[in-house]
């Protein structure tokens with residue numbers, strides 16, 4: 316596995332130098348953030364980012380995300396222009412040495428939580444999702460102020476209502492068709508550039524506000540992989556997104572898709588599954604509902620050699636900053652993942668490479 320860490324660019328409170336000091340760290344996961352969704356990233360900004368990352372002694376190999384314009388997901392006539400731009404971004408990123416691109420196909424709302432600073436008994440704060448709070452927010456009602464954390468703030472209230480209404484009239488089948496249309500045009504370019512595309516599962520992995528969500532479970536991931544049957548059409552296995560539903564056996568999915576060579580990126584995060592939703596927890600297995608050892612072992616045993624990053628961390632030790640993306644708890648997560656991997660590797664009898672060889 317290649318250990319990686321998400322970094323939000325120069326504005327991030329967490330610095331590249333701090334990330335570099337996390338043992339075993341290999342690659343930064345980042346993006347060009349100042350270009351509107353759907354437009355082409357300038358070569359200059361890509362190279363600037365690459366230069367900064369490499370100057371700190373880390374690799375620039377994973378992008379999260381190149382976002383997919385809503386017109387592509389909605390299947391509008393303008394999608395062809397946005398798909399061409401998307402392909403151009405793949406070409407430009409590959410010229411800069413990028414090997415893996417994470418993206419999602421969630422209508423309008425990316426990850427959804429109801430609170431970003433819920434206090435856990437140990438005094439740390441975390442992101443949570445309680446269904447009764449989601450049910451109170453109706454995006455189409457006149458007086459709704461539409462504020463759940465994590466939502467795209469670039470929409471005005473009316474724009475958001477309009478786009479939500481468009482999706483509410485859309486079936487899952489239509490969303491699948493639009494995804495297939497996108498993949499059929501984008502994956503050949505990714506294959507030519509040898510860039511692995513890695514779709515992120517819907518988070519949480521169920522429909523919200525009646526909007527279709529399709530990247531949610533094993534059956535649908537199977538279907539996704541056959542839409543374009545090419546190794547460059549792969550997934551980001553996000554343990555927290557899949558694992559917030561008891562219906563998903565994440566270790567089984569890790570084993571199956573790693574064996575197929577279709578997992579290019581892993582987000583490792585633990586969640587406590589509750590009757591009314593879930594809470595994000597520390598990475599350690601005993602802190603949540605997921606068996607992190609079992610998932611790592613499934614990846615190892617099935618030859619996974621892609622990128623892996625500790626996903627959201629809690630806020631601990633008084634740290635403030637971007638919810639889920641502070642330094643301390645994610646660094647603890649990285650160290651825990653290193654420990655699991657080393658133990659699994661040693662138990663398998665394989666020689667361990669020193670970090671100088673990386």
Ligand code: DNO
Nearest residue numbers: 379380417418419425426515
């Ligand atoms: C949340 C992230 C997601 C992810 C996108 C990928 O913290 O895991 O926002 O980056 O869904 O496109």
